[in-house]
Amino acid sequence: MTLTITPTQGVGAEITGIDLKALSDAEFQAIEQAFAEHGAIFFRDQDTNEDDHIAFAQRFGDININRFFGAHPGYPQIAMVAKEPGDTDNIGGGWHTDHSYDFEPALGSVLVARELPATGGDTMFASMYAAYETLDDELKSAIEGRNAVHSGRHIFGEGADTHYNQSDAGEGRIGNSDVAETLKDPVHPVVITHPLSGKKALYVNPAFTVSFEGESRDESAPLMSKLFAHVFSSHALHTRFVWKPGSIAMWDNCSTWHWALNDYQGQRRIMHRITIEGCALH
Template sequence: MSEPTLKIRKAAGALGAEISGVDLSKELSDETIAAIRAAFVEHQVVFFRDQALSPERQVAFGRRFGPLNIHPYVSGMAGHPEVMEIVKEPEDRLNFGGGWHSDMSFLEHPSIGSILYGVEIPEWGGDTLFASQAAAYEALTPGMQATLEGLNAVHTASREYSSRGASAQKRKSMSVVEAEGAVGEFIHPVVKVHPETGRKALYVNPAFTVRFEGWSKRESRPLLEFLFDHCRYEAFTCRFSWAKGSVAMWDNRSVWHFALNDYPGQRRHMRRVTVDEVPAEARAAAE
């Protein structure tokens, strides 16, 4: 069987590319997976059209990039705990993911990336915005870059998944539990060096970053608010318009995303798998 010829077309200046010429439901060769990963790393978010992915095939594709995450607060699909079904029913007011964020930074070892598949798409609306945090870092002055490189930030799920958090709000077709008690706080550098490219990116998160290490929330607020505003600047973004069978795969190490909630009275059904980071000590042991 001949190898598929991937065609890669840039989607915007800062990030994003559409890949065609591959069927993700098939068992792909190591060479094809390597080519997809290279495009993913280079462009930070990649898109595929006209795919037909069963939950099993989406899981199989995701596992080619690393172990899959089981979300601690959102129930997975029956029989496939790694698959998160993200559904907004016509009567739901809030969508899931409706604010700028990166996935899973509240974990000790955050995710590498997420793979989202469009099952049912509204007639209009429901696009997803993406923002390059590498471009955001590179646009800062050298003085601000030097200041931030000496900082770490505290990430936690306690706010977003509390009773008042947007992610924990009730939705008809999703089962989300509140983060009660001590859910943990984890420290990550504010400037993250991408392990595969060496490119630096900002790593703060409006959903999960609560303060800088060693700073109070009050002291942290002005600088965090500056960064949250800076990081979503239009020149750092691209926008993806979904269709049934579309796939988006983004790098949580250097990308924010925002699911627009602009399709009232319509249903939107997506399936997501998230690829976990393998801790350095585990990689060393495997080698």
Template sequence: MTIRPVSTFVGAEILDVDLAGSLPEPTVDAIRRALFQHGVVFFRDQKLTPEQHVAFAQRFGEININRFFKAVDGHPMIAEVRKEPEQKGNIGGGWHTDHSYDQAPAMGSILYAREVPETGGDTLFASMYAAYDALSDGLKQTLETLRAVHSSRHVFGVESYEGRGDLKGRYLNPEAAQQDAVHPVVVRHPGSGR
């Protein structure tokens, strides 16, 4: 297995590993360490069944089932994130952290891109480690004492759902978006300590 950083601040590509197979624990530990160090890891050319997708995800902890996206048929632990070519709206178009609106946010997300467009359709990532490191010591000190409201209302709430006709039927439970969570502005990642 080879781990190759893809940028200065965020992301690494992991080569020569088949996620569909039975991975030994030392391999999973190395993947976990790479994830914590680089913030996001990429695996190219994987061919996973839904069962293999779930089995791989479970190696990292309990799966946080998405209550807003429809599940893949027959696989309630996998949320289907889809955008049709004619669809104008983009569900995750703004910068966000998946599931930060939950009282106990998920450790991370696994996105298995099965079909991607020839152009566009980009999923971008930013390093919160680098963002924090770039702050002045004074601002860091101020932020350490603050808490922030995390909400899903603007994306999944009733008003958003009703105002986005091209997304109707694509996600569920807009009424469940009324629950907000309050978290410290600065948190340390339990896996990296950063």
């Protein structure tokens, strides 16, 4: 088997010719480099159990135990991203990036498909490197040197709402109002320099970014909406990942957004997610 990295249209790369259960150090380094460069990496036909999933994720760093999603009954490191046939909402059903409400946002997540609906349930990804690069000069100068405030309280706390119509809520499968109330609404730069690649990325998202620092939500809305609209409408920087049995996706929270499509009502979709700790962003 030869490790091959094939960029996908829009964002990400598909990596073939490897078995994630038995990676050499050289293969891991190639994967880590592809992750830093492409922002999302996709694998097919992987026969992994929970221990293999944990071992692969741990090669990237420490595991972040999710405070809001239900845990796998046997493996606290694995968060269940589940939608049962009777559920209407899903987890991550709008464009977002995970963990921007933390001071040190998680580096990324490794999501493994365990039970898929017969049709639907694809995940969209968008490149925030390309989003920044393709902003017009006026927007680039409007955000230069600015910071934004992020929060998870409206999503995970008491009376969670669906602000920006980009809810990450999921009918009781997520939420922990005690923990949510301790969230402190960190400030991050609107344009970050990526900790792994050194490239600039747009770092605001519709689910968790509430305002520019020093402005109210209303004052921020005109410019913030332009940034979001740029990403929504720039289809050239999106990719759509179609899950199959054995598929695994790993995404970078600093340089991508994602969106779990909720187009499979009445069917079950069970995914296992492991999230890797990150660092403060500058």
